[in-house]
Structure formats: structure tokens, C-alpha cells
Amino acid sequence: MKLEKEIPYKIYLSEDELPRYWYNVRADMKNKPAPLLNAATGKPMTAEELGQVFCDELVAQELNDTDRDILIPTEIRDFYKMYRPAPLTRAYCLEEKLGTPAKIYYKFEGNNTSGSHKLNSAIAQAYYAKKQGLKGVTTETGAGQWGTALSMACAYLGLDCKVFMVKCSYEQKPFRREVMRTYGASVTPSPSMETAVGRKILAEHPGTSGSLGCAISEAVEVASKDPAYRYVLGSVLNQVGLHQSIIGLEAKAAMDKYGIKPDIIIGCAGGGSNLIGLIAPFMGEKLRGEADYRFIAVEPVTCPSFTRGRFAYDYCDTGAICPLAKMYTLGSSFIPAATHAGGLRFHGMSPVLSQLYHDGLMEAMAVEQTRVFEAAEMFARCEGTLPAPESSHAIYAAMQEALKCKETGEEKVILFGLTGTGYFDMYAYEKFHNGDMVDYAPADEELEAAFARLPKID
């Protein structure tokens, strides 16, 4: 063990050091992310229009491109204290195993029952709904991390929580469903007979196992029909990235405490919520010209929004009910293969990250899932923690960068986001152990067909 005396395994911040403000990276962006558009009019969504779907305070956050620091309400900070500050861990054992001179750090966000960073935004969105006097919220969930996080937040605040869970996940992950029920949420397999859109889809495709796009449409429909409810979303949106900045702010505070400056910052990217959260304050320094960092987004080859997608306006849901967002997208009609990183199976990408990537401020790479699981298993054996398949994309990339350092002898400092745990992904690990895991990349023709169906705007 090459334990450096001055740097502990885990750098903890005290509760007093928990950030008091979220950081709004859009305030420092020269090229702002493009606004959401009303699909019917082609015009930017107004606060009033957005307010029919989202809570007022969240609409304000969604549209706020100018204020750099947004105060975290005391009630949210109190909830954060139940599982935050999250530790920044030095991966001493992994470094030793790789034989690299690189110094690897990871910010672990799995220390709560939802098993991921999703709770950071779930409690914020639930809080503002409660503050607005609403009775409850609706949402969709795929892999189940977001639904679990929202259930926990709603249980804490006494809000009703209706989750539409993609039917195949509902059936394949019964334990995820039970966790949500433990926290008092109602969980409905989607498509369902409870909504018009669900009934329509079931009539057209009686045997369908559902999709995230369909579940979003059902959740939005339910919320829009009851003025005491609003819809909430766990990724992609600006407001979500804002809440997730707590990850990067804590990571930076922990590093600053020991005078550590990362050279490379790595995160997995599905809708982009953890990545934007992790890199936000570092990106802010880069945007302001105060420091330079390399940022790497890691996505699955099965759903390569950054590396093979188009930067264009597109729908966030398959049902084309939601507003249009300008983002790197594979097309809302693209259906990614059923890989084991359910949290990264979204056709689009955060508009903020998309703009930053478009402006050349960050890099992206795509990885095959068998490589990801090899990295996950090696990490688990060295570092103890069993990582989620999603998080393991970042582990893979961090290991690759560390191995490059081994060749060059450079002592680079690598920071990556360990977004969650893999307790509910053991079926995927089993497939990996049994050699039954296959890799798949969409054919160019498949992507071209989806691009051809992109809405004609821009």
C-alpha cells in the first residue's frame, strides 16, 4: 500500500462544509444552452407554459441562465445532511493494482438507499412541490434509481408519489419496485390502462414491454389532469443539473482542502445529470479562464448520443408530448438495445452538456458493456464497493487514463464520479460471469433512419 500520509482514503467534509448554494454553470457559459421550444408553436417555452407541468420554483430554475449561485433552502440542506457530504475517496488499491503513477479519486454518491446521486435532485423537486402546496408528484423510472430516490424524498415530506415504471423493468426488477413501495410510492407498470396514452399504446401494441418515452408520456398526462400534481424528471433538465452541482462542489471543496487539482474529470453520461453535477464548478473555472481541465463523458456504444448523435432540436420523449430540446440526440424514435446500464439508455443528452460539448469544452467516448463489466469487477475486488453498471463506464475510462500514465510515467490526477451501487444489477453481473453478455452497436443505417425522423427545426 503506497498510502500517502497526508491524503486519507476518504476525505470527508463536515456538515458545516456542506455547500450552501448550488452552482449554476449556465451563468458562466458564453454560449447559453438553447431554450426549450413549444412543439406546437415552435417558440421558446414560457414560464407559464412550463408551470403547467413543473412547479413554479423549478420553472424559475429551469429558465435561469444568469444567476451563478442559487441558495439551497435549509430544509433541503437538512435532508442532504442525512447522507451528505458524500466522501471523496482515493483509490489507493486500484492504483496499486494497475501499477500506475496516476492518482485516482472518486466521488461516491451511492451512500443512500436509492443507491445513486438521484436523491440530490429528488429532494429538491419534492421540496418545491410541497412548498407550492401540491399533493403529489408523478414521474417515470427505467432502471429504478430515480423512482426510488423520488419515493424516499416524498416519504420524508409526506407527498404522494406516483411512479410509472417501464413494464420490462417492473417485471425484471421486482425488488426495485418493492423498495419504492416500502417508501410508500404507488408503482404502475407502463404502458398502463390508467392513461389515455397508455390505453392507446396498449391497443396498438398489446404485447409491448414499454419504454421510457411511453412512461414519461403517462406520468405527464396524469400530472396535467390534476392541478394538485406536477410532473418531475430525474435528468436532462437544467434544474436537475443545478441540483446535482452539489456533487462537484463537494468534490472540489474536498480536493481544495488538500491542495489537489485534478487533471482529468470523468463521468458516465445518459441524460447527463451526474456528469454536469460533477464537472460544474470545474467547468466554471475553465469557462472563466481561471483553470484548465480535461472533461470526459463516457457513454455506452449502444446509445452513443455524443459520439454518434446529432446536435439538433428533438423531443425528450418517444410520445412527442414534451417540449423540444436542443441537444445531442440519436432521435426520439431510436430505441437503444436492452443493455444492462438502464440509466444510460436515453436517446438525448442534457442541453447544457450538449452545448459545452459542441463548443469543444469537453470530450466524449463510447464503451462496450463487456469492457465495462470487466472494469466493474476489478474495481469491486480492489476497492470493495460494488459499482452500478452505469457508474462503471466512468471506472473504465479512469482506468484507461491511468494506464496511459503508466506508459508515460505521468502522475496525473484523475477524478471520476462513482454514481451508484450495483445491488439491483446482479442479474447483469450473472450474465457477465456466465459469459452470456454480448456487445452491440447500432448500424449507421439505424441511426440515419432515426435522424431522418428528427423534427424539422433549427
Add this chain to the structure above:
Amino acid sequence: MKLEKEIPYKIYLSEDELPRYWYNVRADMKNKPAPLLNAATGKPMTAEELGQVFCDELVAQELNDTDRDILIPTEIRDFYKMYRPAPLTRAYCLEEKLGTPAKIYYKFEGNNTSGSHKLNSAIAQAYYAKKQGLKGVTTETGAGQWGTALSMACAYLGLDCKVFMVKCSYEQKPFRREVMRTYGASVTPSPSMETAVGRKILAEHPGTSGSLGCAISEAVEVASKDPAYRYVLGSVLNQVGLHQSIIGLEAKAAMDKYGIKPDIIIGCAGGGSNLIGLIAPFMGEKLRGEADYRFIAVEPVTCPSFTRGRFAYDYCDTGAICPLAKMYTLGSSFIPAATHAGGLRFHGMSPVLSQLYHDGLMEAMAVEQTRVFEAAEMFARCEGTLPAPESSHAIYAAMQEALKCKETGEEKVILFGLTGTGYFDMYAYEKFHNGDMVDYAPADEELEAAFARLPKID
């Protein structure tokens, strides 16, 4: 929220404050726990005899009734630093929910992939095996927490790990099995054809779904046939209690830091490993006359070793291969009902705890599982963390004591051990949600029949 400014939600110790010595409570006991007996000779097991099954250093710890402080080797301390010090949490939200003036604290041991405190002893036992130049270790696992912990420790040290998993758990908890495989362990459903004892049992009971006692016998047989292997056990033994004292030492250090003195200390009890670990330093003060505390062991009504058992010499395994231990026991032939707290389904109890209980130094109570799951769900909704069914026995008892304070107005300080997480117990939660959970207590006749088969010693 009635947040007291001076007491944070979570009291963390720094890595420097991680204890350097385990505390051996036997050194302070006036009435020492009775020695293990050789079943064949009826005489106390010698170090040499024990050395055929256990590593030498662990044998020394097993027999050491005199040294109060046992140095934790640096290598073990380094491993501890990967997930320790574990936080001591103030249950502010639960207190508020109960409306109690009591102050409730819990020591959370689930912040590692094994999901429980078992890792504290697994790394110690694996370390001494490695140090002795052995190739590997064998063990049994029921609920799977111990097997997972040992797999993690062995992966870290590069030791071979053979786990015999009770067949019904192997089939009902395939994800537990996959976690162990992720950490490189071989996992065999027990009874198996790999051992003489397994083949014998399968010949006699072809359809058996196995038992902990049978799995122990198989693991011991495999270890005893290869000089490069030793058997390791996750509870009951003195050495395990010693390693687990890290729990109580950290809890006490955290409380001392803020001048908090607990009135009541509560833990669940199966074989007793977490309970002895949690109470050890406090019990030491009580034994030395320096302070007084109430200690409460909480066990399931289905397996009531303390509350309905006999204090007598008995076998630790059903196969009667292991030495005899003097303990509170329901008889090694007693088969507890298949409840959902698999970690508490052991017929006996730690000899150290048994002696302390016999001497009137602690209390015990038994709880029905539906009450336990009600407490578990309430706790999850308030405090966020999803507790293991085993741990939830302690939650139930802590809530009961807090409700008594509500009646009397007393501001008692309650400390309980939250030993682990319930991620792999969602099948049990599902039964609870669906109203399919039943309670069961063994009939007096059933216990009398098992007592009648106790070995005639004492």
C-alpha cells in the same frame, strides 16, 4: 426538525481516530465464558486442537481471556479505512416522527458492499490466514452477509474463498450468490456431493434444502482435508466478538467527542457478533464499576435463544462435528422457522454474551417479525436507510424504549446498532407489503424435545 446545533446528524471520526486496538471484554469479566470442549474427550480444547481448524493467531485470540487490548495490525487497519470509521447517526427524523423526548442514535455498519458489520471480522480472519501462508479459507453462509464479507476480504488479499451456501438461500437469493462470485469466491449449494458429510445427508434426505449446521459441517470437512486451508466462522466465537469491538469503540469515541452518555444500548442477537461488538467497551465500564448502562439483546420469537433457551454445553453445528460451547441454546437439533431474518436463525448464542446475560448484566427480549417489518418501514421512511430485517429487531426495541420516554417525559439517550442494509431482503418486504407475512413461535413441546437431546455435560 429539532436539530440540536451542537450535535450533527452524523458524527464522523477521522481516520486518525480509528481505534488502534480491539477491546477484549473477557479481560474484564469476573466470570469468564466457559471454554470450548472437545466433544470426544469432554476436555477443554487445546490450542493445538483448535489449530487444526483455525489459524494460529486466531486460536490465540480465541483463548485469550486476559489481555484487554489487542493491537489491530496495520494491514487490517488500512482495510478498515476503506469503509470505516462508520458514522454514528442521530435519528432526528425518527425522534420527531415518534414525538419522543428521547435522543436516539444509531451506529450504521451497512456502508460497505457486504451490507453489514461482518466485514470487520472477515478481513481480520482472512489477514491471519494469509499471514500464516495459507492458500485459502472455507466457510458457510446462510443469509449471505458473512459469505459476501469474506469474499470481499479474500479478493482484497488474494486468498481463495470457498463458500457453502445453504441450498434454499442459494436458490432464493441468486443475487447474493452473484455478489460473492463477483468477488471471486466459489459458491456451492449445501448439502453438496463435494464432501462426505454432504453426500451422506443427500443420501438420507434427497430433497433437503439444507441448513446452516450442514453447511458448517461441509466447510469444516473441506478445510480439515487440506493443510493449506482453514475454516472461518462469522459469529459466536470469542475472536469474532473481539474484532467486532471496533463497532462499540467507534460509537463510544463518537459519543465521548460530544459528551453524550447512552442510557440504553440495544442490538439484535443471532449468534451475537454485532451485539457483543457494540456493547463491549460500555460493558467494560460496567464490569469495572466505572459506569452503568442498560443493555438489551433483541431476538426473533422464532429463535429465542436468550428468552427461552437453556444455558448449557451444546454443539455449534447440527452435524455435531464442532466443539461444544457453553451458551444459551435451543438445542442443536432445533430447526427455527424459515423467517426473513436469516442472520438470526442460529440455535445458540455467543458464550461471552451468554455468560454476561447469565450474570444479570444484560436483558433480552423477543419480537415477532411483522412488528419488526413495521418498524423497518417506518424507519426507512423517516431516516432514509433501508434496514436489514436483522437490524430492524434493534430498531423495534429502540422505538419501544423511545415511546416509553414519551409517556414518562424522560430524555433518555438510546443507542442501537444498525447492522446492515436490506437490499437483498426485498422478497421479505414484498411479503410484508402484501400482507402475506405470518408470525410463529415454537411450542414448548418443540423446545423441550430439543433440550432433551442436549449433550449430557455440565
